[in-house]
Amino acid sequence: MDHDQAAVAELRRIATAAKELATALEAAIRNGLLSVPEIPPVSPSVDLGDEDWIEPCVAAGRAGKSDTTIRRYVYDVRYPGIGKKIGGRWKISSKVLRQVIAGELPLPSKRTNGR
Known part of the structure; x- marks a missing residue:
């Protein structure tokens, strides 16, 4: 065999x-x-605490975007509250990401950090 x-x-x-x-x-x-x-069932509006913060690569998969795009959302402050550093690494808020995906927070037309 x-x-x-x-x-x-x-x-x-x-x-x-x-x-x-x-x-x-x-x-x-x-x-x-x-x-x-x-x-x-868990409602999308339920705050899951620490579990609500996910890796940028996971966020990218959920949103159908690249890791780079998700990191730009954080770096360019396009969506306030979408990212924060936890243990020295960037994490993405599942709650804010769901709002972005649902179109509740539309993509700004230009960068908002002054560049």
Whole structure:
């Protein structure tokens, strides 16, 4: 058996084990042996505290922009409150980023830092 066939066989084994586990969990829930708590959805307007600050590369992925563009938003002070240094590294506010993506904070037509 070559390497590719071995990998496929291992993936099939894992998939079968995952299906068996899912079946067992469903049975446990159905029989009252396991309960699953109801988790309410998080509103975009909820402040998530420290978790609300993300890396610029993550922000870029969410916004469909480049890292450089996100860093310019911070450096050029285009959106007040979008970035701050935490532990010596720049972080981006998820809350402000969501407002930018939703169009609630339109992109300024020029830099606002005086350059």
